[in-house]
Amino acid sequence: MPRSALTGTRIRERRTVLGMRQAELARRAGISPSYLNLIEHNRRRIGGKLLVELARHLGVEASALTEGAGAALIETLREAAAGQEGAAAEIDRLEEFAGRFPGWAALLAARHRRVRELERTVEMLTDRMTHDPFLSTSLHEVISAVTSIRSTAAILAETEDIDPDWQRRFHRNLSDDSRRLAEGAQALVAYLDEGADDPGTQSSPQEEVEAYLRARDYHLPELERALPPEPARLVGEAAELTSAPARELALGFLRRYRRDAELMPLDAFAEAARAERLDPGRLAARFGVDPGAVFRRLAALPRAAAGGPVGLVTCDGSGTLTFRKPVEGFALPRFGAACPLWPLYQALARPMAPLRAVVELGGPVPQRFLTYALCQPALAGGFDGPQVLEAAMLILPEETVPAPEGRGQPIGTSCRICPRRGCVARREPSILADGF
């Protein structure tokens, strides 16, 4: 390890940086210039009093001359460079860099540690993001900041002859982005902590059922056959359904699926659906069934048969979401309540009144969807028994069925992550507005 041998080199470098002549330093330290020259070329080992004396005149700690920049700092910088092929060529000059510009080096190392920390957080959150549409919008902010920091830090690390104006600008950008990142990360952590406290968020029976259906793309070919297997057998065979409540929920779902499939056989229904451009009213009339059943059947069509993705969300009389089949761009909250402006809730407030509405999801890229919503009472407890309401909303992206011209009703996913300002229906502040 040549590290100790480099003490002389460091003395020379430091002296050069200060613009001090060799003779001058030698005089101050009380040695001859030729002796200093030998030291500077690593041909004399020095230590003790002389080293302390030289360090004092060079304005650094003696340890900075013997050990160079801290080993930990060098390690961190080496790591920072490891992911950047461009810097690999200069890895041999790393120590020189850290020794000559200890302040910049420490800053860069701190930036790298921060980026690494945040990348780990982002990685962890990405896993959750795939399951939780709540997070994707806020994560986008965090990732943008990380991207900018990574790119900017690499420029500062790899560009030797960077113009001072640019350097200042990039440092300012780093500082702004890291603040933005810290705030965004804090807001996310606070949000996730809250979610984790809710026992229903980890894996509820409903989530197990949704995982089961998602894995099959919401279409169950076994139940489309003329002589289908018993739903109970399918439930027993499903690895995703681990808890008894989840199996019970799934059983109810599969029985209803089977009834719908009998009333609306797949091939005939798919053909009719295309002919009627997925209009649930006309389809209900054709097959002599209630529109709610048509909603479910449309959502169970294979994507190709429907002409594109079809989303469906249902809720009970309390507004709690009971079924979720999301489509790209229309996030359905995994827990907590949804946007009160959804046609789903308007339908819930007016049972049996059909509602067809174009909605527009907020966000950086507004997206339009055609929705059909309807609330129907179930009278399972007899005609005079308690009336159980179920509202459903069919969600059709433009690639499936083009939405009519005109402005859509502005809606969101859930207040917490909705960027719309001045919304009259807002229930709680958005972490986007406050956090970023």
Next chain:
Amino acid sequence: MGKHVLLIEDEPNIIEAIRFILSREGWRVDTHSDGTTAFGRVAEVRPDIVILDVMLPGRSGFDILRDIRADTGLGALPVLMLTAKGQVKDREMAERMGASRFMAKPFSNTEVLASVRELTGA
């Protein structure tokens, strides 16, 4: 092949960083931040390569890509897609719509440079 890139991205600090690294390599870098008018800008500027972010204000990068691919004059233009979501479905979507390459944020500068070089043969 010339060395003219159009960067369609809305994060000012990312724009600054990419502009810096490409300019140093001798690229002429034009930038555009608004999704709704981005396609018009591509048609007007006629760059050698487009770097296109997926999440843009006003219009999605995928929609802009679709317009580029549908255009007879621009159809063969190399397009490097950037996205904050490295998810499989975004990647699939980008491939389906004909992106020349797909890069997840946070990207490394060298990756961007190498991709731009390869895609243009510069």
